[in-house]
Amino acid sequence: MLFAAENLVGPSIPWFYLNPLFILLGGIVVLMLVGSLTPQWPRHWYGIVSSVTAAVALVSTVLLWDNVTNEKPRAIFGDALALDHFALLGTISICAAVFLCSLLTSDYLQRDSDDGPELYVLYLTAAIGGIIMVASNDLIVLFLGLETLSLSLYVLAASNRRRSESQEAGLKYFILGGFSSAFFLYGIALVYGATKTTNITGIFTALSSSQSVPRNDVFLLVGTGLMLVGLAFKVAAVPFQMWTPDVYQGAPTPVTAFMASAGKTAAFAALLRVTLTALPTRVDDWRPIIWVLALLSIVVGSLLAVTQTNVKRMLAYSSISHAGFMLVGIEAAAHPNSADAGNGISGVMTYLLLYTVLVIGTFAVVGLVARKGDTATELSDFKGLGKQQPALALALTVFLLAQAGVPLTSGFIAKFGVIKAAVEVHSYAIAIAAMVASVIGAFLYLRIMVSVWLEDETAENTPIQVPFLTGLVVAMAAIFTIVIGVVPGWLLDATQQVAALTGR
Amino acid sequence: MELFVFICAAAMVLAGALGVVLRSNPVHAALSLVLTLFGIAVMFVSQQAEFLAAVQVVVYAGAIVVLFLFVIMLLGVDRAENLETESLGVQRPLAIILSLGFVALLVTTIVQGRDSLNMRGDGLITADSGDHDANIRQIARSIFSNYVVAFEVTSVLLIVAVVGTVVLARKRKSEKDLTGVSA
Amino acid sequence: MLATIVPTSTWYLILGAVLFGIGMVGVLVRRNPLIMFMSIELMLNAVNLTFVALSTQLTDINGQTAVFFVLVVAAAEVVVGLGIIVAIMRRRSDISVDDLSALKG
């Protein structure tokens, strides 16, 4: 009887630092109550509640920023959550994604004569899952966050009941997601076997002394590999990308935007967290894996994107190649002996934040072009957009150019950041490969632009309406894209602090 | 006796697992799954994880597989599928080879690494020590100290499950009722 | 004589690995989403077994706690997954992943 009977003292709970989570939870409660108590709310209100919740959560996260600056990064809540700028930035990205996607969804549901609070609740739960992933300091917590996020996404992907593609996308995503979760979990189990803990800081401590875990411990090696496989599925890195195009195409467009933004942010943050705070002493073991994944993702993503004719599929492949870029940043961060390795972390996180806005903007336009029913996403459906809706077309052009990495857009700043990080640790090969492959990728964006501007519209294309909220999202995203492209200083200032991770 | 239990349970587990993969009728597959789950519950018991064994049976056998069966029966998809036609040329052997390779990797890992598994512990108290509820008590302690966050996140997870099902299952007026069987 | 052989944790671990492999085969080979899904459950169970075996081996309770959470996750996953399958099957009763032709893979 080691435990004297009934005196469990639970961990102290830093309520203040959990504000964003509570705000999101509050939003969920409000939406669910409202959804169940009132017969039907007037249009747009559900979406606005959801996005306001996200915005408030975002602001509260920003308010925490200075608090965290003053106190050192540390683990809170029974050492299960990490409190550092990294987590806060991830939270900001995710909240921004919820904010924008809720607005998109609002118009989307109106157009397809559907409404209800459920999808927004799922956005918010997904956000909570994502934030937990970003902030987790324990593999089990990470896994639970991952599942919360993933399950929300599965449902969201399948949520359009009028399109069989949507449900098929949900199913495909679900099966492969569950499959990858199992791998991730097995990885956790093996790492647990090697280190006797699932706590990330604990793993780091265990691995720091060579006595407790030998250098060539097979459990750790295989466990690391399996965890990487699981996370690579989630970030859609080649060769674990096969679900992406189908799911992106099938899911409702605002949901696709959400998957590509918040989903990616959370998964990448988790990948960074696992690799860099738990396993930094074993970089030599896993860096080559990241290297290969990065290269394959960029090249294969770009190459396959070119062969597509459906814009959502194209963007899916392009997101794969973007994932490759971010992996380049992780690869750069995996040089703990270099003084500049931290730039890899901040590079990736900046990339994620910028890509979040960028990709949501892109999909916002795609969603509008998809028209009622959310089906018109072939390249030919974009014909004549430039003539019909020049402002929209211009915004799309800005987004596409930014994705291609043209200077004076946020996309360029993002790419510049990771490439710089890679060059700083002398990973020239991957940097050059990434840049060259991005040229192939640029072809894809050009194809869309050709359809938009240079080809005449076909007769059967119905006119495109731009509802207010979606228009707002597009405008905000476009302005953000340009502003960051021109004056990125303030953002870079902030993201430089991200490199200080809890437990390092 | 422990060996005997292990062999029986392992036989259950493997037979059940093979049943899931090989049986063509989904109901039979689900029953095989139950067999596996029971085998695993027995193994939990023999590893002195009584609480998990009970939860395993309650959750898996009592809820999960029942749900499976429910769906199968409700949708009337219980006809046997033809295992021959579903093969996709090279895909099946490839998958099997891949999986075999993976298992080989894992087994090698386990055999190689078993000695390095850290044996020193600060106390997993088993029932042997005379504390009747030791296992449950320890798990409770672990859940409400180290993993309290995880525990709270679980609630969100369950919200997702509930809301998700509502989204997926609810029908609108505009959609036609296509299901033949209703409960 | 046989009774003197006591199964060690390694046995359980290996059994878990084999079970995981069988589940993997199931996901990769079968085309019925329900059965693929069951195979995923097999994989999760394999992990559970591994966790418990390691927990015993390391004399550390946290492995068992992890299993507890995995069980919760599995339950939630099943609910959602079956929801999706039901939603699809209501459109057509006979389903195989290969039949999901609307999306070319």
Add this chain to the structure above:
Amino acid sequence: MIAITRSLLGIDPLFDGGLLWTPLFIVILKVLVVFVIGLVATMLMVWFERKAIAGMQNRIGPNKAGPFGLLQTLADGIKLFFKEDLLPERSDRLVFRLAPYLSFVPAFLAFAIIPLGGDYRDGNGGVVTWFGHQTRVQLADPPIGVLFALAISSIAVYGIMLAGWSSGSKYPLLGSVRASAQMVSYEAALGLSLAAVILVTGTLSTSGIVGSQSSLGSWNIVATGVIPFVIFLISATAELNRPPFDLVEAEQELVGGFNTEYSSIRFSLFFLAEFMNTITMSAVIVTLFFGGPQPISIGNTTLDIPLINNSLEGSIWLIAKVLVFLYIYIWFRASLPRFRYDQLMDLGWKFLIPASLGWFMLLAAQRLADNENWDQLIVMPLSIAVILVCFIFMQLAFRASSKNRESEGAAF
């Protein structure tokens, strides 16, 4: 080796000295006794039910076979055994054959954790000495006892479900789907009211639960405040598919329900299982809420039956208490009309589950206030208020959703 036996059979002091012949013999004896008692009790239960209902309906009931018609069940049983064993053509043979056993075995398994007697008064926690060995008057006392019961009852669904499905016929299928939905639904309420008991007693083991109910005041029905007991009783009735929740075999709608296609010995297994389950469930209720084999005692006075060994006396108390509940079940059957299916589901989901959850929260709040030395006078009203608000919200939501459903068309 010790570990495994301990784990499998529960902590029985029998095995403190390792595996010996005598203890093994005792265990086997216990198994046999429990099994035989089960069978006989079932037989008597059937007779009891018929007789009691007949009495309530001003009939005589079985009176031909044996004294008071006591052997009627035996006669019925023998007849059933010799009937032709039919396998419907469209049935799934394997599952069709398997299902009755899946129904029958759990019914008996659950009985294993019921403390059947023993002296809880001497501070020994119900441990008695037989043949020079210390043991409990119960087949097994695993640390997870109550969970075990719950697990077993969740397995009982399979028998019914598969029986209906494997018959390859429409009515049994509908019956079994109904039954399993019902059982799964009410299991939640059952578990939640069980949780209240666990919260109060602080243990999952059945002997521990019994041990904590030494006087009438500490019987769990009092300690948990009656509500969990009521919910448990209702849910248990639903779990058993007994009237008024016997929609499974609603004759008017579904012929015989899930077992329509069954005949002969397989049918008798279902039949046995049903009554065995009733007995087991009564025993569980007694164990959980009414002190099991503990005699009634108020304050320091104990209703002690003179001249009988304390541990044997426990068994008598238990049987007496169980009989009360068996009678209650029969009474239900005789007096209550059958629910409609939607009413059944509404009762389960919209009333019992929330109520048991709310009560559980209340108990937890009280417990927390106790531990933290908070003022109960503030905590309790506050928690009641919170729960009330939630309840009102819920009712409003139900109303809104039924309105929605009317306007949008029914779901599922």
Add this chain to the structure above:
Amino acid sequence: MIAEVSHSASMSFPILTALIFVPLFGAIAVVLSSNRRPEWTKLIALVSSVGTAGLSIWMLASFHTSDGGFQFTSQHSWIREWGIGWHLGVDGISLFLVVLTGLLFPLVIVGIDPHHGHKRYLAWLLLLEAGVMGSFLSLDLFLFFAFFEIVLVPMYFLIGGWGYDQRVYAATKFFLYTMLGSAFMLVGIIATAVLAKNSLGYVTFDLVVLAEQASFGTNTARWLFFAFAIAFAVKVPLFPLHTWLPDAHTQAPTGGSVILAGVLLKLGTYGFLRFGLYLFPEAAVWAKPLFLTLAVAGILWGAIAATMQKDLKRLVAYSSVAHLGFIVLGTFAFTSVALSGGVMQMVNHGISTGALFLLVGMIYERRHTRQISELKGLQSVAPIFAAAFMVVMLSSIGVPGLNGFVGEFLILIGSFDNARWWVVVGTTGVILAALYLLWAYQRVFHGEVDEANASFPEITPREGMLLLTFIAAIVFTGVYPKPMLSRIEPSVKVLVAHVEERSGRTFEPDVVEVKKAPAAEEEKQEGH
């Protein structure tokens, strides 16, 4: 004196920044202008482009002739975190390119009608001007790269939106080729900045700091040089990376072709001078044989390919390949004469090839074909047109007295000592140029007029004015190149000195005395 005053004035007025922002704001204004008032749109475009031209003239006027360093510099912190600044400056090398840019754009805007989508056309054109200006003026690697890449976007849309049949293909090819080059350059730029940290102690993208203060290992510098060189080689375009150019030129609208030939191609050659030689002198010297060979190959290939073209515009495009080969030849000779010639030739090629494209565009306007075989005897129908064509063509061939001669001659003479055999081979390019251009002229303008060409209209007054500006520039520079050379020379000398110092080799032979050509003489006088 005047220069002195305006120089100090420029301290207060950021003239270079204005050069970039005036067209940029013009572009935005054009976008925002009403669709219903196209005349306003045109006016805005005109005002901003002419304003830019005015600014560039003002800058030219106040330029210190004898100063070889950067003038009118404007330096502000931009992205402090990465050591990136807004650093602009102009010297003799970029001066005339800036002026050329400033002048060419209003001409194109005034003189060439895009037929449809005026608003967008003008907006892209002005954005293009801002981009080109920025590229020529940037003294920060990051800034340069930004402008260098930005230029692609408007050009892509100009070719794709207003070009001919194969426009999308050509535009895409142009975009991807150039972007591929810049992919390497970006990595090179970052690597330069990061590696310079070793010697500087901090990360900066400032060109002047990097070139003057940072030091790289020999091998490192060579790698970095190549990273830059690939981008510039594509842009120039250097053989064998030139295949995008004929397509882009042929398919681009006339205005696009003029701009493309006039200034865009110069980004490559300018880049070699500014970022190749200046940053990595040793590596540039080391790579000299390679680039000379490629340059000469380009000269010959371009000439031969031009000879075989059936399409008049394609012919001019190939002639560009040849001409730019000369410029690269001059660049990698590392003598101040050759370099000055190269810079001269950049401007001259801009004027004469621009004019040629303009003329070809006019032919297409009239005849809707560019096939040489379908054109015949135009001289008799449109004599003034033919005359203008003749003058421009002769300038392109390099006939003494016209501008083309000055640059080519300086290049050849300046490179002779350092790169004798290459020069010898390259000179044949001059002869070939005469061959294909004259032959083309003969086929198009001489001979009997057939029915299709009989109604070929004579030049309009507006076109006439436009051509006259070009021809005036051609003749003036050809006859009196001194004002240009005197401004180019000091900067080039500084550059050559820098190269010599860093590479430890001497290139500048004492050959100034030997020169007899008038241009050389003037240059000699200027040198003293």
